[in-house]
Structures are given as C-alpha cells and as structure tokens.
Amino acid sequence: MPTQSAERGHSARPYTRSIVSRRARFAWFWLAAITIVVMTPLASSAAGESIGGTLIQRLDDEKLPVEGVTITVTQDGNEIGVGESGANGKWEVAVPGVGSYQVRLETSTLPEGVELTDPDKEELSDVKVRDGQAKKVIFPLGEGITSTVSTYQRVGALLVAGLKLGAIIALSAVGLSLVFGVTGLVNFAHAEMVTLGAIAAYFFHASSVGPQWPLVVAIVPAVLVGAGFGWIQERSLWRPLRNRHTGLVAMMVVSIGLSFALRNLFLIIFGGEPRAYPDFAGQQPIEVLGISMVPKQLITIAVALVVLAGVGIFLQKSRAGTAMRAVADDADLAESSGINVNRIILITWTLAGGLAALGGTFFGLNEAVQWDMGFKLLLLIFAAVVLGGLGTAYGAMAGGFIVGVAVEMSTLIFPSELKAAVGLGLLIVILLVKPQGLLGSKERIG
C-alpha cells in the first residue's frame, strides 16, 4: 500500500487499516508501556496533592503524545477540576486533599482515530490519593477500530502472529532442551542468553558506541556473542561444577542465581526502557490471501524454519550431532563407546547459546529489546519444552510452534493481557494430562 507508506510519520496518520495482528503483536508492549508510566518518577515533590498523567498512544515502536484531551476529576459528584493534556500529553489536576476521586476522560475530545483500548475505562471510579502524593493515572490509548475485520482475517492474522511467536519460542527452546538432554540441567539462565543476543545485536546495530552495522549484519556477531557466552558458561561454571559432583538440583539453584544476577546486570548496562531496532521498525503490513501481516513476521518464520531444519540435519547426519543424541540417551554408554562427552556437552552449550541469541534477536526485532525480555519469554519456552518433552530437540521445536499459535489464538477469547496466564494454564494442563510431553519418554519424568 504505497499511499500509506508515503503518509507515515506525519500527524495525519491513516488510522483506518486493520489492526488485529498489530494488537496481538504489541500486547507485551502494553505491559511495558504501563510499567514505564507507573515507574515514571513522581513530579517534583510539590506541596499538595494532585492527580495527573501522560496520555500516550503507542503505535508500532513510537509513542505519540495525545494533545487537547479533557479530563475531569470529581469527588462524589462534585467537580474538583478539569485538565487538558498538553503537547507532550501531560495533564495534571490539583485536588484539595487525601481521598478517593473519580477521574473521567472525555472521549469526545479524543482526536480522530485515537480511542481507549478498553472502552469501559473512560472513568476510573476510585482513584485514591495519599498524603502529598502526585497520583499518576493511566488511560491506555490505541488506534480506534474503525474498519470491521472478518473472522477469517482476524484468525488468519493471529495465526501468522502465532507462528511468528512460535518461531521465536522454538529457536530459543531447542537449546534449552538440548542442554537438558546432555546434562540433565534445567538452565533457568537460558532466558538471559536470549536477552544477551538481543542486546548484543542492539549494540552492533544501533548503539552510539557500537559500529552501527545494519541489523542483518549485526545478527551475525550477536549470534557469535551468544555462542561464545554458552561456551564460556560451560567451561567456567558448569563443567567445574560437574567435576565437583554438584547435584542437579543444586546446579539448578545456581542457574537461577546466575539468571537473576545477569538480568540485573543487563538492567544496569542497558537501562529499563524498551528499545526497538531502527531497521525494520515501522514496516508496512502487506496482504497475503486477504490477511494483513508484516514482512518481518514472515522473515522470522522463514529463517526459524531454515535454522531449525539445519539443527535437525546436524543432529541426524553429523558426527557431533549423532554423538549429542547418544550422550542424551546414556552418557556413560556414550563415554564407553569412545565419545568425548565433555566435548559434546561443550558443543551443545555453544549451539544453545547461539540459537538462543538468534531467537532473542528476532524477539527484539518483532517487539522490543528490554533487559527482562528473556525472562518474560521463559514461561512460554518452558511450556514449549514441556509440551514437546524435556530433552527432545524436535519436541521443543514442535512445542514452540504449538504454544505460540495457542497463545496468540487465545486472544480471540481472553483479553490479550492474560496471554501469560494462558501460557501457564497450557503448561499445567500438559503436566496433568501428558507430563512426558509429545515426544518424551516416560522414564524422564521420574
């Protein structure tokens, strides 16, 4: 749609196109956006209480302030004050003191094409203000749904979004499952390997101190950084622990400590704000078979399929891959038949690190790079790995796609902010019904 791309970036944006896939894609963003608004430091500790906020409409990777919207604050039916959002979207109404207030956004004053994402939330009926507090309230704004979308288009768009999410999960999950296969360790720090890949790609691509390569180039060193991190982890941490005969449960606790330390380290280095890769940030949707989708979704799915097929061929045909499966099956037997188990485990860690980094880069491409993005994905990775069967590489691939599609499809029924809950529900149902997963063997689950 060339006419739309010409208009991008101007204030007169076309708000009429279908937004379904976009809404699904950016559900995570909402969480981030709300968190940021909540965490925005309170306005200078001015004497007296007030209620205020910033009206932001989140589109793609841009945050657009919404100007000229009237907000009324009342208390028990008495009007306390009226505020209007300024050019930066900020508004503030001073209130007489501590108490509970009603805050209403006058929807008729919203600019065309901007609407509340939840139409029932035009009035917040119980906003409590504490002593001296500059209370912040949030009205999530999104694009108005002005075009009606057929069920076919909606389901189709969700299917594409689900396959894209599934591709990201599968890429990230295979490594976790392979490592579990050869060492028996459930590595909670795998989430941070995902984040590391995304942050490394951001460094090579967009950081002002980095080389600022295009994203397609920056992916390569990012994957190398991820693989290198996997290598270093195994050499400096996990192998020495195995040599000390540390139990698997103790190692799992260590991995959780590592995950927590790394996550906060990322927060220090990268900051709390989500950041998007400048390349491909505002891609125009295209229509395939009447379904609206963004090209980068298709690229994500295609690359993931190629890479996963490559992993499959590696496992089936190469010596190292065959040895990897042998070690996963029975490490002692593999060792006695002449396989260098430590070397195979090292290769597995390196591969897992590289795949996780690739998954993280695609996650960042489709959503945004953030210090805890891997941790947010971890639940879905676990669901995928458990669904496929812990320790099975192919199971993790299949599980990833199934979980991705199921989670996106769930937004047909549940509000999209409950996506994570759907993921957990899925995990629990799998554990109840078929704990060994689709491809796992019974004895693995103990």
Next chain:
Amino acid sequence: MDWASVLVDGILATIGPITAAYAISAIGLNLQFGYAGLLNFGHVAFMLVGAYGTAITVDLGGPLWLGIIVGILAAALLGLLLGLPTLRLRADYLAITTIAAAEVIRLLVRSSWAQPLTNGVFGIQGFADSFFDLNPFPPSQLYGIGSLIVTGRKLWVMLVGWTLVMLLTLLIRRLIKSPWGRVLKAIREDEDATISLGKNVFAYKLQALMIGGSIAGIAGILLAVEQQNVTPDAYLPKITFILYVIVILGGAGTILGPVVGAVVFQFLFFTIDALMVNAQANIGWVGDLLTPAAAGQIKLVLVGVGMMVLMIFRPQGVLGNREEVLIDER
C-alpha cells in the same frame, strides 16, 4: 564517611518489621526447600495471595481477623493448586511451574480484568486500621536506646512480627520433631525408600507445600498490614530469590536457619545500601559514577551472585550440617 550512621541504619533495618516478615516467609520456604526438598521458586506468590486475600476481604467490608484467615487459606489453596499437577513429577517441574505462576499471578492481579476486585496497579490501601487500634504504644512516641530509635507504631509491628517469628519457629520445631517431620526428611533423603515403607510421599509433599505456603501468606499479610498497602508490583520475583539466599545463608533444613539468615542478610543488605548512599554523598567520584538506581540494581546482582556462591561453596549456610543438604537429583 559517617561509619556510625551506616551502622545505625543497618541495625535499624535489621531489627525492623520487614526483617521479621522475611524471616517468617523464609521459615515457610525452609519447610518446603530445606526439609521437604521442594523447589518452590514462586514463593513470593504465596505472600501476594496472603496479602491480597486480607486486603480484598477488608475492602469488601469484612473484619481484619476474617481477612487474615482468608489470606492464610488462600495461600494454602495456591499450594494445593500448584502442587497437584507437579509434585508427582521430577523436582524440575515444580520449579518451572512455580516460577511461572508467580509472575502470572502478579500480572493477573494488576490486569484491568481483575481491577474490580484488586484495583489493578493502584492496589488497595488502608485496610489495617483495626490492627493499629490495638497498638498499646502511643504511635508517635519515640522509643529506643541511643541512636536506635523507633516510633511506637513501628514498635508495635515489630513486637507482633518477632512474636510471630518465635511462635512459627516453635511450630516448625514441633513439626520437624514429630513423625510427620521425620517422614518429610526421609523423602528428601531417599524418596524411593520412603515409598517402600508405605508412606504416601505425594501427600506429605503437598502438605509441606501448603503449610509452607500459608506461612509465607502470614509474612505477606504482616508486610501488607505494616504498610497498610498492597500493590502488585511489590511482589516481584526478586523477593523469592532474596528468600532463597536467606534460607541457604542461614542453613537450609535447620530450625533457626531462616531467622539467622534473615537477620544476617538484612544487615548486610542494608549496610551495603547505607554504605553506597554514604559514599555517593561524601566521595565525589563515587557519586558521579553511581546513581541511586544503579546502586539498588548492584545489590540485586550481588543477591544473584551470592545465591550462586553459597550454593557452590557453602550449601549448608551458617548453621547447617553438610551431610543434611546433599540435595540431589530427585
């Protein structure tokens, strides 16, 4: 550097109600992790459920005592719900499910979908007035020795908190010395052997998870009452990790371990905090380099590193017996 004020700040934080609440929560976690060998990595969810159970009950018009009962029962119920699908499986599955459940429950509570009940991100405030009505100390009167001064309000919460710590420690001691506790330790040491003795291992584990969960619920209620405030974002996963460090530091599987761990941890945590704040204010280059936000995050990195280092080099903690913490593949 003002060393005296660093020390005073550290000690005040260490004897405060937050430490008592952490100690209580750690007692619950110790029962699960230390005695039963259950890897519950969503411990903070039990605290959240306890606190919200209380706050919502009072918010809907119930009395505080009923709210406390509801909170404790809700935490036990959460243990049941998480335990039923996972406790028959290997230890990893409980860890996976609980670590996920804790975040999901927090997101559910703060979602607009649950807002009518939980008031979303804003949380619920001012539900514990009847607790402070019982306070025998004049709330704004100051008590203390030298520089260690607390208000009457805080003293009241501290008194209740540390009394609870003592009672719960005695309860755990009683439980662990009972046949029930011996079976629990037997499960941790050798599950198959315990099964072969005809014990219903699943039921024992589930009970441990539920009892430990309700104790965490009590800790959550204490924190919520002290602050007269519950908000979903007070229950981040970091609390679970801090509790693990506390339990391992004090000595997993020992009666006094969680209490000692909580006191030592809080003292270190807040002394380091006070040190960093002091250094920022008084040493120029530190202040340039270290923003207050970064200082908080550095402490959390240290928590993670501490968890790794303890688990690797001294899994028995301060008080523990190395033979007792050979937690292994189960």
